[in-house]
Amino acid sequence: MSTFIPSDHTGGAAASAAVNGRARLEQADDIVVLLSNAPDMLLAKRIAHVLVEEHLAACVNLGAAMLSMYMWEGVLEGTEEIPLTIKTTVTRAPELVARLAELHPYEVPEVLVMGVSGGSASYLDWCRTQTALNRSRI
Numbered sequence: 001m002s003t004f005i006p007s008d009h010t011g012g013a014a015a016s017a018a019v020n021g022r023a024r025l026e027q028a029d030d031i032v033v034l035l036s037n038a039p040d041m042l043l044a045k046r047i048a049h050v051l052v053e054e055h056l057a058a059c060v061n062l063g064a065a066m067l068s069m070y071m072w073e074g075v076l077e078g079t080e081e082i083p084l085t086i087k088t089t090v091t092r093a094p095e096l097v098a099r100l101a102e103l104h105p106y107e108v109p110e111v112l113v114m115g116v117s118g119g120s121a122s123y124l125d126w127c128r129t130q131t132a133l134n135r136s137r138i
Contacts, residue, residue, distance in 0.1 A: 026121040030090050030128070035112040036100060037068065037081040044082035047103050051086060056096040058130035061085040092131045 038044035048060035
């Protein structure tokens with residue numbers, strides 16, 4: 001792994017701290033964040049529980065209810081939803097998306113996969129460990 005150094009990096013004491021221990025930044029082209037949502041908190045918790053328990057996701061953050069505005073079959077809809085922010089690896093993302101589709105009641109659930117350019121080395125390593133293929137469900 002290489003060290004991720006922002007382009008506006010100027011060096012100094014902050015630079016030495018950034019490469020030591022937990023504060024060290026690292027590139028992370030193998031980590032992705034998925035955005036989705038659920039129609040209510042109970043289902044959001046169930047989805048999060050399953051994805052983490054099956055080691056498809058290292059972590060799922062559930063946000064406060066928010067209003068989503070969108071067009072559905074030619075009609076403007078406004079629906080309260082619970083946002084989900086899901087962290088996993090590129091390797092696990094396809095299986096995670098398939099499992100999310102099984103758990104989700106929407107005909108077209110939101111699933112956006114966003115690459116991660118870098119992050120805390122210790123957190124990235126933890127994500128990789130939590131989603132390792134040998135930890136998957138049997």
